[in-house]
Amino acid sequence: MSHIGHKTYEFCPPRRVAFMGLGVMGYPMAAHLARAGHAVTVYNRTTAKAMAWCEELDLGERAQMATNPREAAQGAELVFCCVGNDDDLRGVTLGTNGAFAGMEPGAILVDHTTASAAVARELAAEAQKLGLSFVDAPVSGGQAGAENGVLTVMCGGDEAAFQGMLPVAMAYSRAVTRIGDSGAGQLAKMVNQICIAGLVQGLAEGVAFGQHAGLDMNLVLDVIGKGAAQSWQMDNRGKTMVADQFEFGFAVDWMRKDLGLVLEEARRNGARVPVTALVDQFYADVQGMGGQRWDTSSLVKRLQKKGD
Numbered sequence: 001m002s003h004i005g006h007k008t009y010e011f012c013p014p015r016r017v018a019f020m021g022l023g024v025m026g027y028p029m030a031a032h033l034a035r036a037g038h039a040v041t042v043y044n045r046t047t048a049k050a051m052a053w054c055e056e057l058d059l060g061e062r063a064q065m066a067t068n069p070r071e072a073a074q075g076a077e078l079v080f081c082c083v084g085n086d087d088d089l090r091g092v093t094l095g096t097n098g099a100f101a102g103m104e105p106g107a108i109l110v111d112h113t114t115a116s117a118a119v120a121r122e123l124a125a126e127a128q129k130l131g132l133s134f135v136d137a138p139v140s141g142g143q144a145g146a147e148n149g150v151l152t153v154m155c156g157g158d159e160a161a162f163q164g165m166l167p168v169a170m171a172y173s174r175a176v177t178r179i180g181d182s183g184a185g186q187l188a189k190m191v192n193q194i195c196i197a198g199l200v201q202g203l204a205e206g207v208a209f210g211q212h213a214g215l216d217m218n219l220v221l222d223v224i225g226k227g228a229a230q231s232w233q234m235d236n237r238g239k240t241m242v243a244d245q246f247e248f249g250f251a252v253d254w255m256r257k258d259l260g261l262v263l264e265e266a267r268r269n270g271a272r273v274p275v276t277a278l279v280d281q282f283y284a285d286v287q288g289m290g291g292q293r294w295d296t297s298s299l300v301k302r303l304q305k306k307g308d
Contacts, residue, residue: 004028005148009036012167018042018072018079020092020099022049025112025139026082028147029172031056033080034063036171041065043072043092069093073102073109078168082112082139085257086119093123105131110165112153114138114254116261117183117190120156124182133161136182137169138189142250150174154192156184190265193258197279199233200299207241208303217242237297249295256283 005028014037019030022044034040034057043066044050050065057063066072069092073079079099083089089111093099099109109127111120111134120136127134135157145151153169153176155162162178169176179188206229210217221238224230240246259280266273285302286294294301 004031004035007032007035007149007171010167010170012036012038012170014038015077015168016041016075017168018066018076018099020044020069020072020079020081021083021088021113022053023082023084024143025146026080027053028143028149029080029082029112029151032149032172033168034059036168038062038168038171039064041072041076043067043069068097069099070097070102073099073107076103077107078165079103079107079109080112080169081109084113086115089113089115089119089123094126100127100130100132103130103132106133108133108135108161108164110135110137110169112137112139114189114193114258114261115186117156117186117265120183120186124157133157133164134182135161135165136185137165137176138185139173140189140192143248146172153177154179154185154188156180156182156186156188158182186261187265190258190262193255194262194273194276196233196296197255197259198275199231200237200296201275201279201282203231203233203238204241204297204300204303207238207300211242211304233297237295240295241297241300244301246291246294246298246301249297251293252283252286252296252298253292255296256280256287259283 016039018041020043030040030042039062041064042050042053054063054065124134135155137153137155139151139153141151149172151173153173155178166176179185207217210220218239225234282299286298291298
């Protein structure tokens with residue numbers, strides 16, 4: 001069972017919506033929509049997960065499941081999506097059983113997948129041909145942010161579509177912001193991941209350095225966390241690094257997927273991201289240590305190895 005936090009929802013007229021993809025992020029996000037009063041039809045590739053979601057919510061007609069994306073999207077004003085990658089996204093939107101085939105003109109598809117800017121622009125163009133709207137809307141805040149309904153959402157798409165999804169998306173968000181046209185949300189998420197990668201590596205090096213020097217690192221983190229070195233990563237991952245705990249949060253495999261998107265986009269647009277490329281290889285080392293599903297703060301593990 002999931003751990004969906006309590007939240008006071010801002011008033012938004014009930015809407016008929018769909019949600020595709022009930023992973024660690026999508027499951028609580030869809031639940032917040034239903035608890036906010038919206039009628040939610042869910043689709044998940046593994047049917048048992050959708051059935052479990054309906055049973056947990058126990059809201060009757062406000063929480064139903066569909067057997068394919070097209071069925072889920074039929075009659076929905078907004079269709080939300082949070083799947084794995086570009087190909088997964090195409091799989092649930094395009095084709096005879098894709099969501100686009102079930103949506104009515106004027107409906108909006110809001111994609112929370114962390115994917116490429118190219119696929120966002122591709123699907124926005126396909127949606128426009130059908131009289132639909134597409135908003136790329138990757139999120140930041142991790143599993144805890146999804147469960148507590150306090151995600152930060154970065155959006156790309158036209159202003160009217162953004163305004164149409166905004167009040168509904170606030171059910172699981174604390175900030176929903178339009179960055180620019182189609183693809184801009186995904187590009188902003190790439191900036192987010194670039195910044196996180198460098199911060200986590202710096203924190204990992206600091207923790208490992210202090211440990212090699214024989215310092216009480218919990219005390220050191222308490223002290224420097226009150227100064228200019230303070231960050232979300234330090235506050236939330238510093239002491240778990242010290243404790244050698246990595247069984248929570250955002251997985252290394254997912255971060256490598258995201259950084260792959262960054263590096264591909266950087267090759268396209270000419271941006272120089274040397275630190276990001278280096279940290280990506282450090283994460284490859286962690287994968288080689290068996291840490292594919294460890295939290296991203298596990299970068300410290302490769303620094304704690306003797307002789308590294």
